[in-house]
Amino acid sequence: MTTTTANRSILATPTRLRSANRSSLLRLYLIRGVLAVLWAAAFAKGHDPLDALAITLLVIYPLIDAVSSLIDYRSMPRDAERRITAFNAVLSTLAAIAMGVAGSFGVPAALAVFGAWAVIAGAAQLVLGLRRRGRELGKQWPMLIAGGLSFLVGISYGIRAFGEQPSLAVLSVYATGGGVFFIIQAGLLAWRARQQRCAAN
Template identity: 70%
Template sequence: MNTKTPPSGTSSLLKLYLGRGVLAVAWAAAFASAHDPIDALTIILLVVYPLIDAVSSLIDLRAYQYGSEGRLTLFNGLLSTLAAVGVGLAGAGGPAAVLHVFGAWAVVSGAAQVLVGVLRRGPELGRQWPVLIAGGLSFLVGIFYNIQAFGEHASLDVLSIYATGGGVFFIIQSGLLAWRARRSRTQTV
């Protein structure tokens, strides 16, 4: 595990978290008005969301390629790419099929996010509470989605809430990183 974070890495991570958060909230707003019925636009949006995560993972990997953290980030990027394909295909099967795929992805990627957050808990990157909370909630919500998919009234409404929550947590984490970086600069001057 890397215990020293390069200053450019902190700045890159701050921008990445902010961009990822804003994109997630924007996606949620678009998806909230376009998911019923499941049509071509819905499927495109379903594919785009995990691709945002996949691209974010690859950008993250460029800044932080260290040991198990880098392997987890790479794994999450590959998993998100597979999830994009999976939800695209599941769209033809209706809301229950989409919830199963999305839920499985949320469980595994949430667990990976928690592990990366734990590995990043240090003096340069802070406690990572928003990332840890978002990963933990993703894990739990993914289980809920799979349970909901077995019910009679499976609905994709919940995906906008999921994306909004995750986006807000990433925006909060970027704000905390900015505050920490500013505080470090003023203490070293």
């Protein structure tokens, strides 16, 4: 192997790794988004009354986020991002357990726990989105907006939980919005990958 060929191989390796990371993230975002929308549709029909089915759905939603975070963690090369993703995986797992317990105490408790989780998870998503802003993964605007909205909406859920006639119907809207933002981010990653392939050719 000549020196020039070796140098090209070394330079190409990070590019291939970044491309593989982007492809993995694209698939993860797309699947995560579709699952969120499907969950929203199921919960819209099954949240009232707050029975065993509704509580099961409340447990499943943060578990989807926990599993997604673990998959993201395994494909992530950067230490700072891995720590944030690991934190989110643990947080969402604890949220799933808390939702199962809170659901047995009624709608206000379930809404309050969901709101607390949404606040912290939204903040983590904001930080992760800011760290991923770059050439390979784009500006991450959908993820930043979704994280910011999750933070703000989570606060409003906490307030509603202690108000008059709290309702879990709002969680379907939350999940639908989050799912749409994930799908949009997946689409933007696919568009960017196509742009780079065209530029390379």
